[in-house]
Amino acid sequence: MPVHNSTEQTIPSDSTVRLLDTTLRDGEQAPGVSLSPAEKVEIARALERAGVAVIEAGSACTGAGERQAISRVTDLDLDARVTSFCRGLETDVDLALDCDVDGVHIVVPSSDRHVERKVGTSREDNLQTTADLVAYAKDHDLWVEVIGEDGSRADLEYLEELAETSLEAGADRFCFADTVGHTGPEHTHEAVARLADVGPVSAHTHDDLGLGVTNALAAVSAGADLVHCTVNGLGERAGNVALEEVAIALSHVYDVETLELEELYELAQIVSRATGVELPPNKAVIGQNAFTHESGIHTDGTLKDDKMYEPYAPETVGRERRLALGKHTGRAGVAATLEEHGVEATDDEIGEIATRVTELGDRGRRVTDADLLAVAEDVTNADHERVVELLDLNAVSGGPVPTASVRLSVDGDERVASGTGSGPVDAAVSAVREALGSAADAELESYHVDAVTGGTDAVVTVEVTMRRDDRTVTVARNEADITQASVEAMVDALDRLLATDSKPLPPADD
Template identity: 85%
Template sequence: MIGRDPFVSDDRTVELLDTTLRDGEQAPGVSLSPDEKVEIAQALERAGVSVIEAGSACTGAGERQAISRVTDLDLDARVTSFCRGIKGDIDLALECEVDGIHLVVPASDRHVESKVGSTREEIREKTADLVEYAKDEDLWVEVIGEDGSRADLDYLEELMGTALEAGADRVCFADTVGHTGPEHTYEAVSRLAELGPVSAHTHDDLGLGVTNALAAISAGADLVHCTVNGLGERAGNVALEEVAIALSHVYDVETVELDQLYDLAQIVSRTTGIQLAPNKAVIGENAFTHESGIHTDGTLKDDKMYEPYAPETVGRERRLALGKHTGRAGVRAALEEHDFAASDEEVGEIAKRVTELGDRGRRVTDADLLAVAEDVTGDDHERTVELLDLNATSGGPVPTASVRLDVAGEERVAAGTGSGPVDAAVSAVREALGPAGEAQLEAFHVDAITGGTDAVVTVEVTMSRDDRTVSVARSEADITRASVTAMVDALDRLLTDEKAARTLADD
């Protein structure tokens, strides 16, 4: 059954339904504004996602406003709302002018009896009535059997069959609490697929989100519910990017525009405030980063040596990290990225010192490498941008900051405002630098905070300008100063060539 070959045929048509704006927003601490929902919806559209669940219209007026903002975008994707098994929820969804609804009805006896205090037969009858009502309003309707993975399969089949007979466009097998495995998923979806179009909604509580999604597809499902970055309640929903790349790379089944996945992940991470785990598949910082000397050397010789697919496939770039495992080949490649010339003997000494830094538990940044290289070669670095003074306040209604910089020998002062003191200080730096400050902030990490009264925070930033990228880490007692110092040092490294210095002086 599960072991048949191929597991998923390459002639299958599979679509993805994204529920980041509904199920993803139910993750603890996540609350999206209407503007943020619009931004994510537009990114999902660029990625070619087929269905976007924009929220739960029954949540409140603010949520309905956000859903309406998404429907007003006139996307190619079908825009839907989550609805409980209540007629009023359907009416609220209609107010938002959605294309369709996901009608969620209890399927397991635990939900039928304990949650809603009903009976199996009453749920079947009510489901049929609600489906007919929604279809009379010209809505696309998907009926989800909540807690379906713990439901009696005979009853689940009866319930979903009733929904389809009443006019539902499709039904969904829901592993609501991430309870089951691929064998049971395959059996359940196989039975539902005999009735009509079937979807799969899987969670990752057992780390089986993708596995169960693939088992469902193998059994006949042609629509998978996902969230970007695997957001969601508890351990989250199955991650959209993981399902998409698994189907493409392993089974030659295309679902979305893969090269949009990383940009989509970054947008969702920024708007939700949930950082990506470094080792996260597809989108994590380390997914295409190599530090090991053996791996770096092999990758430099053949870029397929230690990667399953090219990083460009999902909108990424390969990165060579520096640390205790870095060999001479990795150091030489990193120096070449920064146009830094060194002899074979000097490269050997630089590699030795980089290893020593790594042995002391240091994360070796580009700035660390260049400082070591300059010391070994005697090629002193003449700064182009230097932070002279920083003042930031956040006590008032609008956080403000002012900076004083030395820019190619010229003193510049500027002020800025932002959503917090760090944001305000960064705005001030960009204002002081003018066009030269238009580098992209690719990553911002608070790596470590020591305890006690002398607490120190370490901030690492990665910035890019044109085709150059540099990372810098700085430690201070104040997160704003650490952030700005790191950013200024990164900009200094990006702007040290003679042409950039002339541009700065002429601003």
């Protein structure tokens, strides 16, 4: 249910707002990010599932590889409008046309700094060049958006003139761009309101001041009906405004729906994997901690009423609620986690287990599910008979194809298997899956590595979270060898997940 903090919302619930995703263009400009054509296709499909209205697939002027990637996206025949970014050159429009895009974003300077010092022209000549470019693109049946680069530092009267010139030449809309994340919501509102009086207006905001969402909402309240975003807030410097944050803010606070919210988390994961940019744990909407509770007070309250300490249900954005273990975990959290793992304990035993978990947390340790289960087994005098155990591991990464072999004990029987992969860890995991066959149908939800000590002989901690059916388990292992730590953690996680199965494990080739 949306929030209503005042009797007069600045964004009416009947507003029509669409999102333009520029992850494949502006997001890819983040340092170290480079997407292959196949990765762009995967992300574009995920954006389509989420119902994003416009997908900026790249900059056709970048090169042949980029044009191939854009063409792969346009070949998908998506419901979303697929566009290309263009500089103020007719040749850029021609290259975009070669990719069969639906539209173009023509970036033109709007601040004197960009008009005079970057482009080396005058205000008057800039207006004429813009009009000519728009007319050229419209003559080729393209949807056209003109982006006034550095609009937040432009003279507002000239910005209005630039927008008016663009729209009179046939542009479908004009975009207010806070290119360097320079401004605040008051100026954004004033600028966009003046532009909205001229015609359809979009907003392109960056997060250099941490005001990306605030400025986007200010723009919408002033009349913008299209917001440029990137998944996970990727982009140059501090990044663009995050698509998932704009979408949930408009939905939860103003009851304005822009896309399929339940697709957001999967979309975030796809982009994170493709770009290699990990999601910060405290990131709004899609961070690991967004719906994770450790505090005893919060856990107890959440178990009594799932709305107690959450603004909206995690399922809204494709997430699940999780209880974390640590120094702040209370009895309620321990009891709930034990129940999730099918472990029975008396009230006195739960109290003792909670005390020991707190002691582990007090030592600065991240307490995993495996730690809790080990403590519970000790307190309750329960025996844990291992289903899967790693007996031996050999990994070779010096050759052209990394290979690994493992020897496992599975229900008391030895199994030996080998595998190859993109690296020694990947090869070793492949070998484990080969040895277990269909029993290894668990999904690796997260994999995290931390160096515990410095130097070339550093000890690393590998923490994995694995899911099988509706159960998850987290395990951490410390080793000098990252491959050994990774495989031990994954095998231990699989062992915990398989321990509750009543059926014997099938042979590896089943």
